[in-house]
Amino acid sequence: MRSICFYFQVHQPFRLKTYRFFDIGTDHYYFDEYRNRYIMRRIADKCYLPMNNLLLNLIKEYGSAFKVSFSLSGTVIDQFEKYAPDVLDSFVALAETGCVEFIAETYSHSLSALKSKGEFLRQVEAQKAKVIKYFHKAPTTFRNTELIYSDGIGEMVAEMGFKTILTEGAKHILGWKSPNYMYCNAINPKLKVLLKNFMLSDDIAFRFSQQSWDGWPVTSEKYVGWLNSVDPAQETINLFMDYETFGEHQWKETGVFDFMKALPGQVFANSKYTFNTPSELSEKMQPVAEIHVPFPISWADEERDLTAWLGNELQDDAFKHLYELEYIVKNTADEDIQLDWKYLQTSDHFYYMCTKWFSDGDVHKYFNPYNTPYEAYINYMNVLSDFIIRIKDQHPVNYVEKAVEPQPEVVKELKEKAPKKAAVKAKTTEKPKDVAKPNGTKRAKITMNHILKLNKTTMRSLAKEINALTFYYALADADHKVKKAVTLHLGRLQLKEFNSYSWANLPVQESDTIEAQKIVLLKLEEYL
Amino acid sequence: MKVLMFGWEFPPHITGGLGTACFGLTKGLLKHGVEVLFVVPKAYGDESEEAVRLLNASDVSIDFNSTVYQDYWKQLTYIEIGSNLVPYLGPEEFEKMIAKQEFDKSESETSVFSKSYSFSGKYGTNLMEEVTRYALVASAIANSQQFDIIHAHDWLTYPAGIAAKKISGKPLVVHMHATEFDRSGDNINQNVYDIERKGMEAADAVITVSNYTRDIVINRYGISPDKVFTVHNAVEPTESGEAMTISRNVSEKVVTFLGRITFQKGPDYFVEAAYKVIQMDKNVRFVMAGSGDMMYKMIRRVAQLHISPYFHFTGFLQGEDVDKMFALSDVYVMPSVSEPFGISPLEAMRSNVPVVISKQSGVSEVLKYALKIDFWDIDAMADAIYGLLHYDGLQDMFRKYGRAEVDSLKWENAANHVKEVYNIVLNQK
Numbered sequence: 001m002r003s004i005c006f007y008f009q010v011h012q013p014f015r016l017k018t019y020r021f022f023d024i025g026t027d028h029y030y031f032d033e034y035r036n037r038y039i040m041r042r043i044a045d046k047c048y049l050p051m052n053n054l055l056l057n058l059i060k061e062y063g064s065a066f067k068v069s070f071s072l073s074g075t076v077i078d079q080f081e082k083y084a085p086d087v088l089d090s091f092v093a094l095a096e097t098g099c100v101e102f103i104a105e106t107y108s109h110s111l112s113a114l115k116s117k118g119e120f121l122r123q124v125e126a127q128k129a130k131v132i133k134y135f136h137k138a139p140t141t142f143r144n145t146e147l148i149y150s151d152g153i154g155e156m157v158a159e160m161g162f163k164t165i166l167t168e169g170a171k172h173i174l175g176w177k178s179p180n181y182m183y184c185n186a187i188n189p190k191l192k193v194l195l196k197n198f199m200l201s202d203d204i205a206f207r208f209s210q211q212s213w214d215g216w217p218v219t220s221e222k223y224v225g226w227l228n229s230v231d232p233a234q235e236t237i238n239l240f241m242d243y244e245t246f247g248e249h250q251w252k253e254t255g256v257f258d259f260m261k262a263l264p265g266q267v268f269a270n271s272k273y274t275f276n277t278p279s280e281l282s283e284k285m286q287p288v289a290e291i292h293v294p295f296p297i298s299w300a301d302e303e304r305d306l307t308a309w310l311g312n313e314l315q316d317d318a319f320k321h322l323y324e325l326e327y328i329v330k331n332t333a334d335e336d337i338q339l340d341w342k343y344l345q346t347s348d349h350f351y352y353m354c355t356k357w358f359s360d361g362d363v364h365k366y367f368n369p370y371n372t373p374y375e376a377y378i379n380y381m382n383v384l385s386d387f388i389i390r391i392k393d394q395h396p397v398n399y400v401e402k403a404v405e406p407q408p409e410v411v412k413e414l415k416e417k418a419p420k421k422a423a424v425k426a427k428t429t430e431k432p433k434d435v436a437k438p439n440g441t442k443r444a445k446i447t448m449n450h451i452l453k454l455n456k457t458t459m460r461s462l463a464k465e466i467n468a469l470t471f472y473y474a475l476a477d478a479d480h481k482v483k484k485a486v487t488l489h490l491g492r493l494q495l496k497e498f499n500s501y502s503w504a505n506l507p508v509q510e511s512d513t514i515e516a517q518k519i520v521l522l523k524l525e526e527y528l
Numbered sequence: 529m530k531v532l533m534f535g536w537e538f539p540p541h542i543t544g545g546l547g548t549a550c551f552g553l554t555k556g557l558l559k560h561g562v563e564v565l566f567v568v569p570k571a572y573g574d575e576s577e578e579a580v581r582l583l584n585a586s587d588v589s590i591d592f593n594s595t596v597y598q599d600y601w602k603q604l605t606y607i608e609i610g611s612n613l614v615p616y617l618g619p620e621e622f623e624k625m626i627a628k629q630e631f632d633k634s635e636s637e638t639s640v641f642s643k644s645y646s647f648s649g650k651y652g653t654n655l656m657e658e659v660t661r662y663a664l665v666a667s668a669i670a671n672s673q674q675f676d677i678i679h680a681h682d683w684l685t686y687p688a689g690i691a692a693k694k695i696s697g698k699p700l701v702v703h704m705h706a707t708e709f710d711r712s713g714d715n716i717n718q719n720v721y722d723i724e725r726k727g728m729e730a731a732d733a734v735i736t737v738s739n740y741t742r743d744i745v746i747n748r749y750g751i752s753p754d755k756v757f758t759v760h761n762a763v764e765p766t767e768s769g770e771a772m773t774i775s776r777n778v779s780e781k782v783v784t785f786l787g788r789i790t791f792q793k794g795p796d797y798f799v800e801a802a803y804k805v806i807q808m809d810k811n812v813r814f815v816m817a818g819s820g821d822m823m824y825k826m827i828r829r830v831a832q833l834h835i836s837p838y839f840h841f842t843g844f845l846q847g848e849d850v851d852k853m854f855a856l857s858d859v860y861v862m863p864s865v866s867e868p869f870g871i872s873p874l875e876a877m878r879s880n881v882p883v884v885i886s887k888q889s890g891v892s893e894v895l896k897y898a899l900k901i902d903f904w905d906i907d908a909m910a911d912a913i914y915g916l917l918h919y920d921g922l923q924d925m926f927r928k929y930g931r932a933e934v935d936s937l938k939w940e941n942a943a944n945h946v947k948e949v950y951n952i953v954l955n956q957k
Contacts, residue, residue: 020907021914022808313928317921355896355925374899374922378915385918 003236003276004227004267005194007143007166008243010048011073011109012040013348015369019379024386030340035369040083047247052090054257058264059097066264067099067275070243071143074107074127075346077134088134095135101277102131104139104162110345111309113144113153114296115323118330118500123342124160140164141278145347147196147240147299148306151292154185154193162191164282166240169195170297170304177289180234184287192282193291196240196299200226205241209254217255220262224270236281237273240299301356309350314377319350321384324507328391340387344380352376446521448478450528451485458527459489465523468497473516476508529950530563532675532692534666534685546705548871549737549761550681556762556943562950565675567688569662655684656719663687670695677701677950683708683720686727699732699953706868707744713791713865725749732953735946737761737869738890757949760894761869762939763878776856780813780838781917784857784881786845786872787864789820794863794886794903799826801863803833804910805917812838812917817853819844854879859916863903864889873898877934882926884912894937897930 017032058066072091080088094100106112106123107130113120124142131139142162144153149167157165169179179195203223207213215222227237242249250256267273276284300308310319322344329341353373370376454462463471463486471490475483490498535550554564666688670678678700680689686702693700708716708724728734728749734756736742742758745751776782783802787793795816802814816826816839823841830839845853854860860876860883867889874891876883877898885892886903899912899922916922 020911021918022804022910024808313925314921317919317924372900374912374915377921378899378911378919381915381919381921382911 002232002234002273003281004273005236005238005276005278005281006068007103007238007240007278008068008070008245009143009241010070010076010243012036012043012076012079013109013346014075014079014343015039016349016379016383019382019386021382021385024382025389028336028386028390030383030386031343032369036079037083040079043244043248044084044087046252047244048084048087049090050252050257051243051246051260052087052094054261055100056090056094056097058261059094059099062264062268064099065268065275067101067277067280069101069103069141069277070094071103071105072131073105073109074123074130075109075343077130092134095137099277101141101279102135102137102139103141103143103166103278104128104131105143106145108342108346109145109348110342111145111148111306111319111347111350112345113148113156114306114310115319116326117156119323119326119345120156121160122330123345126342141166141282143167146309148296149193149293149298150296151186151294153296154191154293155187158185158188158191164192164194164278166194166238166278167196167293168240168297168299168304169198169238172304173291173293173297178231178234179238180230180236181288182235182281182285183289183291186290186292189287189290192285192287194236194238194278194281195291196238198299200237201239201241204239204256204259205245205249208245208250208256208259218259220259220266221270223259223263224266227267227273228271235285236276307356308354309347312353312355312373314353314355314373315350318353318377318380318384320507321381325388325391327501327506332391337387337390344384344387349376349380353380446525446528448474448482448517448520450524451482454485454524454527456489459485462523462527463489463491463494466520468494469501470516470519472498472501472506473508473512474520476513529561529677529947529954530565530675531557531950532565532567532670532673532678532696532698534567534678534680534688534692536568536681546682548764549705552762552764552939553943553946556939556941557946559940560943560947562943562947565669565673567666567669659684659687659723663691667691667695670698677954679703679946680727680731681705683724683727686723686730690727690730693730699956700730701733701735701949701953702727702731703735703737704728704741704745704868705737707741707748709744709748710741710792710866710868721749725751731755732956733757733949735759735949738893740888740890740893741868757945757952759942759945759949760890760937761871762937762942763871763874763934764939778813780811781858782813782815782856783859783861783913783917784815784817784853784876785861785863786817786850786853786876787862789816789818789823789826791822792865792867793818793820794865795820795822795826796829797863797903797906797909798861799829799833799839800906801861801909801913802839803835804906805913806835806838809914809917810838814839815842815853815857816840817842817845817850850875851879854881857881859884859913861909861913862886862889862891863901863909865903867891874934874937877926877930880927880931882916882923882930884909884916895933897926897933 014031015035016030017035019027019030055068070091077088080091095102104124105127106120107126108123110119110123112123128139131137140162141164142157142160143166144157147166147168149165154165165185174195179197183193183195185191185193200223203215203218203226207215208218210216230237246256246260264275267275296306297304298306298308310316325341329337332338352368352370353376355373368376370379451459451462468490471486471494475486487495487498533550533554535554536546554566557564662685666685670692675696676698678689678692678696678698679702680686680700681703682705689700689702692698704724708721728745728751732755734745734751736745736756736758738760739758742756745756746753783805785793785795785798787795789795798814798816805812806814814835827841830836842849842853854876857876857879858881860873860881862870862873862883862885864870864886865888867886869890870885871891873883873885873895877895882899883895884899884901885895887900888903892898892900899916901908901912903909916926
């Protein structure tokens with residue numbers, strides 16, 4: 001028995017409205033209500049509703065022999081709730097048949113897996129909760145935004161307890177290998193990896209209505225013929241595509257609905273294929289090999305890499321500024337801020353800033369509300385500027401710049417006492433040369449390296465008196481030994497917090513480090 | 529292939545974009561093996577002698593600093609016609625200019641095509657007259673020279689081109705560097721418009737410097753689209769990559785407008801956008817460099833808006849001052865209402881200054897690394913300026929790729945397109 005595994009990506013972003021710089025600080029609603037509603041309604045009527053209905057009828061007709069799988073981003077579910085509850089109902093109806101698997105992904109279809117483990121976890125948990133809320137089943141299969149995958153991402157996903165992950169069967173990863181087998185993650189072999197067969201997927205998703213293509217027109221007979229021509233030893237054909245393929249990218253007039261309606265019947269009549277969901281495949285199939293993906297791949301464009309979302313100056317700058325806020329947003333209780341933060345992470349915003357299609361932008365213009373990547377960038381940065389102001393206003397204490405600012409009296413004390421004390425010490429003890437070097441701070445004698453001189457007990461007491469964030473900043477430019485000495489003696493919660501900063505790569509200004517070191521050194525002096 | 533070209537000033541007597549374009553294009557054509565008979569009006573020089581002097585390149589006192597081109601110049605024949613025609617002048621300005629000079633007044637003529645003139649060697653006293661006289665001289669040249677095709681730049685030389693075509697029977701290509709609508713908005717000079725239209729109607733092909741101009745030619749002059757071709761202008765490569773280092777006198781960011789302060793250049797939109805930016809960000813200075821008939825109005829408007837502490841007028845800038853201005857700028861804005869091409873953003877980009885340009889310009893068709901806005905969309909213009917000043921991603925990207933993009937716009941390529949147009953025209957015969 002061989003399998004066909006259909007997986008459909010369902011996602012819509014919350015597109016931003018035209019947000020001018022003079023709106024910054026005055027207007028805190030960022031989204032284009034009209035456009036988002038209009039597009040959602042249009043796609044609902046052209047794609048989601050008729051296609052869900054078609055699938056439901058197929059399932060009724062063929063019973064449990066016909067199966068498909070979906071991933072719905074949290075943002076698209078939010079949009080269903082707001083603009084198209086009828087679509088949500090039709091998905092629930094599909095879920096109730098038991099023939100449809102719902103897959104986990106990031107809440108806002110974000111790129112968080114590439115930047116912050118903490119945020120990635122939070123997003124996946126949030127989306128999982130949404131899936132459970134509506135479809136009453138916890139997903140065991142994961143697929144990352146736009147099928148972005150690397151060994152490292154796979155490892156995180158395995159850690160979260162998922163059994164299977166979907167990704168692209170990219171040529172440069174597979175080489176001579178076939179995507180039509182089960183593979184596993186190179187770091188954690190427990191995680192099974194299903195790869196998209198991009199030839200047969202794109203025959204439907206992209207080439208279906210392309211009259212210049214010699215495969216046109218695609219009929220279910222012809223398509224089953226192609227399926228049958230695949231080497232019989234190969235186990236599964238993974239057909240992954242945007243759900244909007246049906247009725248939106250390929251219009252109804254192209255016959256794509258008729259094709260899908262006829263396909264299962266043709267498959268059952270003229271081939272030995274069955275339809276299966278990813279989790280079924282995961283149970284019945286064993287991996288044939290590890291798949292090595294050291295650098296992230298995706299299903300986008302010819303390159304199958306990340307350059308549609310990241311890599312040019314605009315995208316990288318916006319991405320950097322966005323994730324600098326992670327720590328503060330994480331610690332705020334304000335739900336509006338939390339939600340906006342999620343929506344701002346949606347990968348589509350970065351997709352709009354792509355400059356790759358200066359030459360042939362036709363396909364991408366269709367999805368893009370902006371005329372140029374520059375407009376996309378400026379608009380996004382205007383919004384982000386306002387978002388930062390909101391955080392600063394509402395949570396001054398948590399804002400990074402303020403987070404490490406020591407109490408004024410401490411600084412004053414520090415300034416008065418420190419030079420004198422240091423002078424006295426300098427007379428009494430000779431310092432080794434390497435220790436005497438100023439280390440990121442202007443205070444001459446005592447340096448961070450002195451931490452190494454503390455014994456276990458004093459080190460622990462020192463660790464208790466200083467919070468994790470201050471340590472994180474203070475150790476930003478410290479060498480490995482010092483870092484290790486400190487982290488070894490941190491309390492459990494402190495260490496957890498400290499690690500969350502390191503994983504998130506929370507950015508550190510030089511001034512942050514200097515200020516934080518002042519605090520640490522002041523304490524250190526007491527202990528020495 | 530040999531071209532009889534009615535062009536404009538050559539170095540060192542260059543006063544503006546038209547001369548630069550003719551020079552660059554001729555150079556490019558020579559490189560592609562096209563021979564050029566170059567005819568220019570020459571207002572200075574010895575009037576008592578023969579008005580038409582036929583010169584070989586070796587006899588012309590032009591400073592060709594580049595030896596690379598020496599070989600090509602042998603294909604060039606340079607002809608000067610004694611004439612006080614100068615580019616960029618409308619009939620009114622020409623009359624003002626002539627009034628200051630003491631020339632014999634001879635009969636004036638309203639239609640350029642109706643009457644023949646005896647060639648007196650004296651300049652005409654109004655522009656139309658002089659254009660006609662120039663055409664007569666042109667026909668004399670056409671009669672005595674061998675060539676395959678005629679190429680006329682800008683409306684002042686169109687009658688000459690038509691005359692040459694009539695005498696020789698050779699095909700005519702006219703080159704639209706600007707239309708009367710660009711120069712005057714909707715209040716066009718009917719005589720100039722007529723000459724432009726007749727020139728294009730008589731021509732076998734029309735070359736426009738942008739698609740923007742092509743649309744005007746087709747829609748407002750009623751020229752058949754089949755014979756209108758766009759050849760975008762190019763720029764001369766810069767000699768050295770050395771950027772001017774200038775110590776800045778102000779700590780604020782500087783946003784610059786540089787050009788004639790006239791209706792065509794859209795200075796009023798720049799002022800309004802400046803006002804919007806200054807409302808949000810006081811850490812910016814705006815500079816309007818140039819002069820023109822709208823300057824006082826602009827100064828009044830700036831005062832009215834109370835933004836004068838942040839808004840500066842420099843007056844007309846030239847030569848090194850222009851480079852200095854670019855070196856001081858963080859953003860360059862060209863909000864032109866109608867710009868057939870527009871070379872100044874390219875100069876800014878060469879100095880690593882990011883640019884905001886209006887979509888109503890020809891140059892916007894060839895640039896990728898520039899922000900493009902509608903001239904009337906003050907909000908978008910302000911937003912673009914603010915974005916360039918505050919968000920590093922754009923600055924980084926434009927600095928990185930802008931200069932290379934400008935340097936890739938070569939006259940050699942433009943000349944190749946022109947040669948293709950010649951071939952099309954010659955094959956029709």
